Amino acid sequence: MFNVAIVGYGNLGRGVKSAIERNADMKLTAVFTRRPEAVKKDIKDVPIFPGVQSSLPKSLRIDVAILCGGSKEDTPVQGPQFIEKFNTVDSFDTHADIPRYFKKMDAIAKANGNVSVISAGWDPGIFSLERVLGDAFLPESKGYTFWGPGVSQGHSDAARKVKGVNDARQYTIPIESALKQVREGKIKDFTKREMHKRVVYIVAAKGADRERIRKEIVEMPNYYADYNTEVHFITAEEMKKSHAAYPHGGFVLTSGVTGKNHREILEYRCELKSNPEFTGSVLVACARAAYRLKKNGASGAFTMLDIPAALLSSHTSAELRKGFM
Amino acid sequence: MFNVAIVGYGNLGRGVKSAIERNADMKLTAVFTRRPEAVKKDIKDVPIFPGVQSSLPKSLRIDVAILCGGSKEDTPVQGPQFIEKFNTVDSFDTHADIPRYFKKMDAIAKANGNVSVISAGWDPGIFSLERVLGDAFLPESKGYTFWGPGVSQGHSDAARKVKGVNDARQYTIPIESALKQVREGKIKDFTKREMHKRVVYIVAAKGADRERIRKEIVEMPNYYADYNTEVHFITAEEMKKSHAAYPHGGFVLTSGVTGKNHREILEYRCELKSNPEFTGSVLVACARAAYRLKKNGASGAFTMLDIPAALLSSHTSAELRKGFM
Numbered sequence: 001m002f003n004v005a006i007v008g009y010g011n012l013g014r015g016v017k018s019a020i021e022r023n024a025d026m027k028l029t030a031v032f033t034r035r036p037e038a039v040k041k042d043i044k045d046v047p048i049f050p051g052v053q054s055s056l057p058k059s060l061r062i063d064v065a066i067l068c069g070g071s072k073e074d075t076p077v078q079g080p081q082f083i084e085k086f087n088t089v090d091s092f093d094t095h096a097d098i099p100r101y102f103k104k105m106d107a108i109a110k111a112n113g114n115v116s117v118i119s120a121g122w123d124p125g126i127f128s129l130e131r132v133l134g135d136a137f138l139p140e141s142k143g144y145t146f147w148g149p150g151v152s153q154g155h156s157d158a159a160r161k162v163k164g165v166n167d168a169r170q171y172t173i174p175i176e177s178a179l180k181q182v183r184e185g186k187i188k189d190f191t192k193r194e195m196h197k198r199v200v201y202i203v204a205a206k207g208a209d210r211e212r213i214r215k216e217i218v219e220m221p222n223y224y225a226d227y228n229t230e231v232h233f234i235t236a237e238e239m240k241k242s243h244a245a246y247p248h249g250g251f252v253l254t255s256g257v258t259g260k261n262h263r264e265i266l267e268y269r270c271e272l273k274s275n276p277e278f279t280g281s282v283l284v285a286c287a288r289a290a291y292r293l294k295k296n297g298a299s300g301a302f303t304m305l306d307i308p309a310a311l312l313s314s315h316t317s318a319e320l321r322k323g324f325m
Numbered sequence: 326m327f328n329v330a331i332v333g334y335g336n337l338g339r340g341v342k343s344a345i346e347r348n349a350d351m352k353l354t355a356v357f358t359r360r361p362e363a364v365k366k367d368i369k370d371v372p373i374f375p376g377v378q379s380s381l382p383k384s385l386r387i388d389v390a391i392l393c394g395g396s397k398e399d400t401p402v403q404g405p406q407f408i409e410k411f412n413t414v415d416s417f418d419t420h421a422d423i424p425r426y427f428k429k430m431d432a433i434a435k436a437n438g439n440v441s442v443i444s445a446g447w448d449p450g451i452f453s454l455e456r457v458l459g460d461a462f463l464p465e466s467k468g469y470t471f472w473g474p475g476v477s478q479g480h481s482d483a484a485r486k487v488k489g490v491n492d493a494r495q496y497t498i499p500i501e502s503a504l505k506q507v508r509e510g511k512i513k514d515f516t517k518r519e520m521h522k523r524v525v526y527i528v529a530a531k532g533a534d535r536e537r538i539r540k541e542i543v544e545m546p547n548y549y550a551d552y553n554t555e556v557h558f559i560t561a562e563e564m565k566k567s568h569a570a571y572p573h574g575g576f577v578l579t580s581g582v583t584g585k586n587h588r589e590i591l592e593y594r595c596e597l598k599s600n601p602e603f604t605g606s607v608l609v610a611c612a613r614a615a616y617r618l619k620k621n622g623a624s625g626a627f628t629m630l631d632i633p634a635a636l637l638s639s640h641t642s643a644e645l646r647k648g649f650m
Contacts, residue, residue: 018584098650099643119650126458128650129634133451133650135604136610136637141346167449183596188399258602259343267594271508277583286460304646305638310453310630312461318424320630323448324456325423 002291004284005030005062005086007052007078009039011246014090015280016066018045023284023315028064052081062086063294064287072214076101082191083109083116087290089283098124098303106257106301115294116301120286121279123147127252129304130268134254137273141256144182146195148172150248150275151219158223159200162216164208168235169243174251180254185263192226199230203239248275285312309321329412329609330355330387332377332403334364335440336460336571337416340605341391342368348609349568350639355387361493377406387411388619389612391603397611401426408434408441412615414608416446431626440619441626445611447595450578454629455593459579463589468583469507471520473497475573475600478599483548484525489533489540492561494568499576506580508527510588517551524555528564573600610637 004026006013013031020028028046033039036048054063067075073093082088083105092101098119105183105307109116116185119125131143153174159168178195181188200217204210214231218224234242248301254266272278286304289311293302310317315324329351338616352369358364361373363376374381377390390407392400392415400417407413408430417426423444434441444450448470456468462576479498482598484493503520506513525542539556543549559567579591597603614636618627635642638648640649 005609015583022583081516093583095650099646102646124650126462129458132634132638132645136613136634136639137451137607139606139639218407228540254466258340258347259599262598262602264598264603264606265594265596267592267596269590269592269594271590273587273589273594277587278589281464281589283464287446288461303348303646303650305635305649306642307633308633309461310458313457313630314461314464315457317631320453321424321427321628324460324630325420325444325453325628 001028002279003029003061004287005032005065006083007032007065007067008074009033009042010068011276012283015274015276015278016068016283016295017280018277019281019284022036022166023279023288023314026287028283030056030060032065035039037320045099052078053086059128063291064089065088066085066283066287068283074198079105079116079118080108083114084112085114087115087287087294088196089120089286089290091125091279091283092119093124094122095124099206102301110300111183113294113299115290115298116234117286117303117307118289118301119303121218121249121282122248122272122275125279125304126270127250129270130252130266131254132305134252134256134266136258137266138254138258141254141264142187144190144195144253145250145257146174146179146253148174148196148248150272151243151246152248155198155200157244159202159217161218162213164205164213166205167203167239169239171201173197173199179253182255183256183265183266187255193228197228197230198224201232201234201239203242204233209228226319245273246275248272288312288314327388327613328386330357330390330393332357332407332469333399333631334358334360334367336601336648337605337608338393338601339604340601341393341608343602344609345351347606348639351541351609351612355385356383357390357452357621369510377403381601388616389414391415391580391607391608396571402408404430404441404443406596408439409437410439410518412612412619414442414445414611414615415593416450416604416608417444418449420449427626427628429435435625437451437610438619438624440615441624442615442628443626443633444628446607447597448575449568450484450607450629451595452575452593455577455591456579458632459577459581459591459646462591463579463581463583466579466589467512469515469520469578470575471499471504472540472575473499473521473573475575475597476571477573480525480548483545484527487538487545489530491530492564493530494526494551496526498522504578507580508590508592510580510590512580518553521639522553523549524557526564526568528561529558544554546617555624559575569598573597594648613637613639 105116156171207256218229249271252268289307390411432442479496543554574596577593615630
């Protein structure tokens with residue numbers, strides 16, 4: 001049995017809490033949050049702290065702290081703070097900054113004899129793993145990642161910033177015909193537009209100019225301009241009723257050749273009804289691995305690429321060889 | 326650059342040879358075979374030996390020996406022989422015997438300071454990995470493995486033993502409606518018959534009683550009796566023309582719940598035009614891992630569950646963090 005702390009109690013933090021409850025070998029022993037009073041209403045039986053700098057009770061044992069804040073503002077600050085005291089797991093997902101963040105966490109983790117698993121979850125995380133496995137098993141192959149159908153928080157937020165928008169929800173949709181071509185063994189460099197489309201549901205302010213809103217969204221650089229985007233205006237009631245969940249998912253495909261000309265296709269797919277709960281579930285499996293790595297004498301930063309599957313599992317290696325091989 | 330030996334030069338051995346040629350960091354330096362004269366016609370530039378007991382030249386360097394014989398007769402004998410002298414990789418696939426074989430190889434490998442990766446390939450191997458990952462990420466989930474469409478060597482051999490059968494090829498076909506139910510989140514204990522059917526192509530001896538052959542095949546215990554089996558009689562020419570390849574593949578599905586009642590589905594699929602070539606490609610990636618594990622000071626037996634993805638890859642960890650996360 002090992003002890004877990006949750007750092008940041010939003011959607012992902014709640015997902016981690018619920019995942020801990022499904023795993024008999026771990027226990028929630030602390031929550032860190034900027035709004036302790038609000039969280040205390042939700043969580044009665046676990047001590048709640050405003051930050052790692054506060055004086056923590058001597059009796060408090062935390063084996064792994066799972067960082068559940070945002071990758072932009074929170075994790076780059078909280079990671080270096082928490083790894084000084086505890087093993088950590090985070091889902092840092094700013095892909096381009098992963099090498100730099102890894103380096104930083106690796107140094108502090110090593111200096112403090114702790115283990116940090118960074119950028120865990122499904123992408124980065126499981127999808128990274130599948131991209132690497134595909135490339136290892138099929139050298140010179142081509143890998144494709146499709147996302148969705150699912151809600152993208154970043155794109156929803158971007159649409160929400162348009163003037164006259166009260167609420168927005170963006171669904172990323174993989175384009176079936178592109179998926180089909182990859183599955184059929186066609187090798188192609190797709191444009192962004194050929195791989196995904198975007199569907200946005202908007203609750204507009206009363207009297208707002210809908211055509212202007214639509215235009216501003218579909219022409220927004222980086223987020224929308226490179227895709228075909230549909231904008232639908234709905235009521236606040238409809239938003240609450242039909243778009244409250246956070247489904248997501250996606251596909252990692254690897255298409256390669258063996259021998260003279262034998263096409264081999266590997267495909268990983270996940271279909272998630274709750275993105276934050278599933279991500280939470282992956283993070284707690286990584287917390288188990290972090291706890292074991294530390295116990296085995298390791299320190300430093302790790303990604304899911306550095307962790308053998310057996311370390312993520314609640315079963316012993318002997319059980320896995322008997323039941324899962 | 327590390328040096329690889331192939332032990333056993335049948336379909337899988339040829340697949341391994343072709344995979345080595347696609348990986349710039351490894352080189353074939355020896356072949357062990359019971360029929361050296363025949364193999365010498367195929368391979369001119371690599372020394373060929375009848376067995377590991379023969380006196381090997383002092384200059385011969387072998388970092389990893391890949392065992393490509395059969396799991397029933399060859400690997401249980403060759404594994405313990407080769408692991409005394411070299412690191413090894415094998416595709417031992419008698420699932421029920423894996424724990425015992427692991428134990429044996431682990432002891433000899435440790436005694437000799439070598440690394441043995443056992444039961445590598447796609448099943449056991451990648452599929453084992455995906456079963457364990459699915460269970461780790463979704464505790465209390467249910468896993469399903471479907472095989473095919475593809476040629477099963479064991480079932481083809483069994484049909485070939487029926488009196489009056491000159492040649493046989495058996496295709497294992499996953500049943501679409503069962504796959505569909507799992508994908509839709511239905512949890513069910515399928516019978517064997519509900520998950521797979523078997524289609525057999527037979528070249529019968531002249532004058533043989535086809536109805537008796539059909540009956541003997543479809544009623545054969547273990548191999549066919551538990552499945553719906555179709556038997557088709559074809560000519561030797563048709564067999565050669567349409568059934569010379571070894572396609573295979575399959576699906577690993579994990580269906581679980583997070584939170585209160587959110588169904589999460591993970592699916593891994595491979596579609597292989599050449600089973601032995603793809604298996605060979607997986608084995609050489611595992612040979613890379615064996616070589617690195619040994620270099621890092623490890624010894625003993627490993628399965629793919631014990632090997633981090635980064636060790637299988639031809640890229641450095643820094644390259645992987647930059648390009649694949």
